[in-house]
Amino acid sequence: MDAHLIDSRIFGHRWSTPESHAIFDEPARARRWLGVIIALAQAQAELDLIPAAAARDITALQDRDLPIDRIAEATRATGHSTLGMIQVLQDLLPPSAAPFVYYGATVQDITDTSQVLELAATGLVLWRDLRAIEDRLLDLAVTHRKTPMAGRTHGQLGSPIPLGFKIASWADQVGRDLSRLHDGRDRWLTGQFAGAVGTLGFFEPQGLALRAAFCRHVGLAEPSISWLSARDRFVEFASVSAMAANTLARIANEVYGLQRREIGELGERPSASTVGSITMPHKRNPENSEQIVTLAQLARAQNALLADAMVHEHERDGRAWKLEWSVFPTLSHSVLAACSLTRTLLDGLEVDAQAMARNLALVPASEHLLSLMATRLGKHAAQQTLQQAYRRARDERLSLADALDGVATPAELAAIADVDLGAGPEMVDRVVAASRQRRETEPEHWQ
Numbered sequence: 499m500d501a502h503l504i505d506s507r508i509f510g511h512r513w514s515t516p517e518s519h520a521i522f523d524e525p526a527r528a529r530r531w532l533g534v535i536i537a538l539a540q541a542q543a544e545l546d547l548i549p550a551a552a553a554r555d556i557t558a559l560q561d562r563d564l565p566i567d568r569i570a571e572a573t574r575a576t577g578h579s580t581l582g583m584i585q586v587l588q589d590l591l592p593p594s595a596a597p598f599v600y601y602g603a604t605v606q607d608i609t610d611t612s613q614v615l616e617l618a619a620t621g622l623v624l625w626r627d628l629r630a631i632e633d634r635l636l637d638l639a640v641t642h643r644k645t646p647m648a649g650r651t652h653g654q655l656g657s658p659i660p661l662g663f664k665i666a667s668w669a670d671q672v673g674r675d676l677s678r679l680h681d682g683r684d685r686w687l688t689g690q691f692a693g694a695v696g697t698l699g700f701f702e703p704q705g706l707a708l709r710a711a712f713c714r715h716v717g718l719a720e721p722s723i724s725w726l727s728a729r730d731r732f733v734e735f736a737s738v739s740a741m742a743a744n745t746l747a748r749i750a751n752e753v754y755g756l757q758r759r760e761i762g763e764l765g766e767r768p769s770a771s772t773v774g775s776i777t778m779p780h781k782r783n784p785e786n787s788e789q790i791v792t793l794a795q796l797a798r799a800q801n802a803l804l805a806d807a808m809v810h811e812h813e814r815d816g817r818a819w820k821l822e823w824s825v826f827p828t829l830s831h832s833v834l835a836a837c838s839l840t841r842t843l844l845d846g847l848e849v850d851a852q853a854m855a856r857n858l859a860l861v862p863a864s865e866h867l868l869s870l871m872a873t874r875l876g877k878h879a880a881q882q883t884l885q886q887a888y889r890r891a892r893d894e895r896l897s898l899a900d901a902l903d904g905v906a907t908p909a910e911l912a913a914i915a916d917v918d919l920g921a922g923p924e925m926v927d928r929v930v931a932a933s934r935q936r937r938e939t940e941p942e943h944w945q
Contacts, residue, residue, distance in 0.1 A: 504831050512789050514831040515838045521619045522827040528564050530612045531583065534716060535600055536560060538607070538691075541711035545704050548598040555595035562590060579605045602693065602700040606726055606814065610690035611716055613826060617735055618687055618718075618945060620830045621679060625944035627837035628676050628742060629937070634844045635669035636930050638662070643926045646917045647763060647854035648861065657865040658858055661849065663922035666929040668749045673933050675742040680940055682738060686731045687945075689718035695813040696724030727810035732822055733801075739833045740794075740801035746840045747794030750787035753843065757784055762853040767846030786843045793836040800829035858917065866918040870910050 503513040520526060536557050543553035565586060572582030580600070588596040600608070642661035649659040691709040692698065698705025713720040725731070756764040766786055804825045807818045871880035883905060891901040899911050 504828065512839075513793070513835055515834050517623050518620075518831045518834040521616055521623075522830065525564065525566060527612065527616075528566060528569065528583070530615055531580070531608055532559060532564065532587075534608050534611045534615070535587070535603075537715035538603055538712055539598065539601070541708055541715050542598070542601060544711050545708055547701065547704065547708065548601055549594075552595040552598040555591055556587075556599050559587060559590060580608060604692065604694055606819070607691050607693070609823070610726075611718065613732065613822065614687060614689065614718055615716065616826070616830070617732065620739070620834065621683065621686070621735070622944045623834055624739060624742065624837060625676070625679055627834070627841060628672055628679070629942075631746070631837070631840055631844060632669055632672045632676065632933065632937075634841070635665050635672060636933055638844070638847070639666040639669055639926050640930060642849065643923050644919065645849070645851055645854065646858055646919060648858045655857065655861040658917050658919055660919050660922040660926065661851075661854065662926045663919075664752070666926040668745070669933060670929045671745045671748070672742075673929075673936060675738070675745050676940070677936070678738045678741065679944065682734055683944065684719065686735050687718050688721050688725070688731060689713035689716055690721070690725060692724030692726050696726050698724075726814050727812065727819075729807045729810065729819065729822070732826060733805050733808050736801045736804045736826065736829055739829065740797040743794040743797040743833045743836045746836045747791045749840065750790035750794075750843060753847070754784045754787040754791065757782075757787070761857065762850055763857065765848035765850070766843060767848055786839045790836050790839050790843065793832045793839070796832040797829055797836070800825050800832065804829065866916055867906075867910060867913055870913055871906065874907070874910075 503509050506513070536559065539548060539553040539556040542548045543550045569583045569586050572585050573579070574582070576582050576585070584600045587599050591599060639662040642665060645661040646658050647661050647664070649656040689709075689712065691712045693700050693705070698709065701708050710720050753764050753766065755761070757766060765782070766784055768782055768785075804822060807821045807825075810818050868877075868880055868884055871884065874880070875883060884902075887898060887901040887905065890896065891898050894901070898914055902911060902914075
């Protein structure tokens with residue numbers, strides 16, 4: 499097994515996705531660095547800062563296979579983050595072009611811009627998956643608009659709710675995650691070209707013109723000021739992403755609990771080859787839901803760690819900035835894996851309405867009954883009367899009707915069997931309508 503679960507050929511499918519690897523695997527990241535270096539050369543040639551022929555030769559590197567082992571060996575030999583790659587690229591270029599690769603740039607010009615492009619690629623997948631999850635939840639909420647189940651507070655059975663009410667609450671939260679992603683996009687997708695300390699002194703008087711051209715070539719917004727030590731963009735995106743993972747964990751956590759055999763209201767549909775336990779063949783383990791919760795825990799921890807990178811010293815501080823190199827990809831793997839597993843979970847979600855009715859019958863509708871009796875006795879007197887009746891029913895193993903005999907009116911006793919869903923169905927309608935209205939005005943794709 500590889501050193502990290504993300505890269506494990508045995509377990510990696512639970513901790514990452516093919517798409518997250520396509521963004522963050524080393525060949526992809528090195529090629530993304532090369533793309534940024536090419537964009538820089540093209541921008542510099544536009545402003546006659548380097549020969550156009552050199553820019554063409556540098557651009558032609560995009561068709562070459564990058565020798566990762568040679569880059570790694572040169573990086574170890576130089577002890578510098580990008581000099582090893584520069585040397586290898588120079589070896590691949592004709593002598594006339596070699597001096598102009600990475601001309602006047604600094605490490606963060608390349609790595610920060612590349613990381614923003616990784617953020618963009620991650621956001622694209624996250625946006626797509628959250629929209630698909632919201633779609634599925636809205637459909638389920640409509641289907642189960644009036645499917646009764648027991649609400650639960652403090653982990654205990656409470657008053658009735660529609661299953662659609664619970665699911666619509668999940669969808670509503672996913673919708674806010676999408677809104678946060680939408681609102682932050684233009685802040686986050688900002689290029690970096692700063693030079694040694696952020697002033698672009700190497701390129702005066704053309705520094706700002708070069709930065710504008712460079713950002714245009716990489717397809718990112720131009721900042722007002724260099725942000726070498728201002729790391730809030732990455733931290734904000736990480737926070738929004740981790741919040742989205744926590745939303746998915748909220749869903750998965752409830753599915754995890756409600757599929758316990760003694761509850762049995764929801765379930766994960768296993769594949770034909772799924773094995774729950776090699777020692778207890780009757781078991782169906784909640785593999786997807788528990789993994790989603792675990793991935794969200796990792797995302798929360800990685801988000802907190804990434805926030806440390808905001809505390810920078812002066813114009814560059816590798817102690818904080820290089821933290822992102824490890825944490826940001828790991829967080830993104832965790833979030834995208836949680837999204838993928840949630841889509842699978844919801845696509846195969848099993849609903850047992852009979853189990854819901856059985857569990858709901860364990861607690862006669864106390865809130866509805868309290869409302870009826872309060873009109874006659876007053877709220878506090880009715881609450882005390884009902885609490886004593888429920889206690890007597892438990893202690894003496896009576897039905898609630900028997901415990902209330904002589905205390906409640908015939909109409910109140912008849913209401914014990916009522917399943918009052920309150921305004922739950924109407925709230926489902928409101929969530930569905932608001933979500934679909936929002937989706938009409940937001941783009942299908944994040945970029």
